[in-house]
Amino acid sequence: MSKVIRFAVKLSAIITFGVLFFMIGHILIRGIPNLTPSLFGLKYTTKNISLFPAIITTLMLVVLTLLVATPIGVFTGFYLIEYAKKGSKLVEIIRITTETLSGIPSIVYGLFGMLFFVIYLDFQYSLLAGTLTVVIMVLPLIIRSTEEALMSVDDSLREASFGLGAGKLRTIFKIVLPVTMPGILSGIILSVSRIVGETAALIFTLGTATKIPNSFFSSGRTLALHMYVLSTEGMHVDESYATGVILLLVILIINVLSTLLSNKLTKENRNE
């Protein structure tokens, strides 16, 4: 019996890795030969199919979204755990809302973003509409990871700090925050990955313009959107694969950087 189970476990591991390797291998094999210098032209034309503007737009969207979502999300998490009365109505409402929001498929955010930001507020397809839509999408992630990090902080540490005559703010900044940093950071990293990989929430909010947005009110396209558009149009499948390679690379870089960063932070905080 145990042999059968062991075999099944091995088999599923092999299948999982097999599929993953096949996918990545497939993208790399089809994509790398197509990574021509012209793909990195400063401007997109129908000739060079440059993905450079998309890289910049992706970065812009990530940075803007984090600038808005991180403070709101982290503060909300701190409010819920450190300040709000346990079990109060408001806390319950916020918690149910975030839980519901984090389970919603991203196309729903896209639809809401289009109806509310693009049409009702008349932002058109724009960096602003795209950013705000994605902010709503990643907020629950950041709030919940902050909350979970805070809940894992041993109350005896808070007691020790209060017992020494420290106030609430000092306790939060000097004792609680350093311990929760890695947890908060992992929520932010998760958000970055979601933003970089997102298409459904962006296609009708950020739009798909090919140039780099030069204001909050102009449209643009992220790498993932660029790839999506190229492959649906069907005319530039090779370039689409090449874009896929770059997208993989971007995600790899984000993961490596964030791991390094969080290791560094955890270390500093342990004073080693």
Place this chain on the structure above:
Amino acid sequence: MNKFVIKNMNLYYDDFHALKNINMNIHEKKITALIGPSGCGKSTLLKSLNRMNDLVEKCTIKGDILLDSEDIYAENSDVNLLRKRVGMVFQKPNPFPMSIYDNIAYGPRTHGVKNKSKLDEIVEKSLKSAAIWDEVKNDLKKNALRISGGQQQRICIARALAIEPEVLLMDEPTSALDPISTTKIEELIQELKKDYTIVIVTHNMQQATRISDKTAFLLNGELIEYDKTVNIFSVPKDKRTEDYITGRFG
């Protein structure tokens, strides 16, 4: 001299009456032990002395607790200042996840000491008073979580001493420790008595007889008997005290 005067004090957790009409004086520079069976309210009484109960929602206190004849629950009393004067050591060692040095310096920094050489001096003095200086003087940068439980508890005592409190509250400070560490901490408490008023909760009756000057016996939130430790353990006046110290219940 009375350090604390507790008058007709009642404490409620929501509608649970946890302390019932407590009247008791705590002497300056003496060791007062609180004993009694689990759940009788020892920790609750201890925590009401530095207002750690404030952190518990729905905890209400009636009556007076005076520290040097000032009501610590008065509206204009500063709770952070109170906790600077009345330090606390907890049952489970709870050092901050930072270096030994930063642990000790946390309190003084909180109360405005910034000068590096002044901080160095406080750290050394506190670690010496807590009888742990020799063991850690070469490792001040080491993370305080990476030393033994007994050492951690003495770090916590040093951390409490660093803000130069007048009173030290200790809630079963040795219950999580091995016998050798326990002996060290008991000796340390005896030593500290010279400069500090100490209130200690203990489950261990031998410990109470070994170190304390006065002992209070609590049962179900009531102060049953409070007297010199020798009297409590040799000629208890109340039948319930006698039953408890002879191990007939609890």
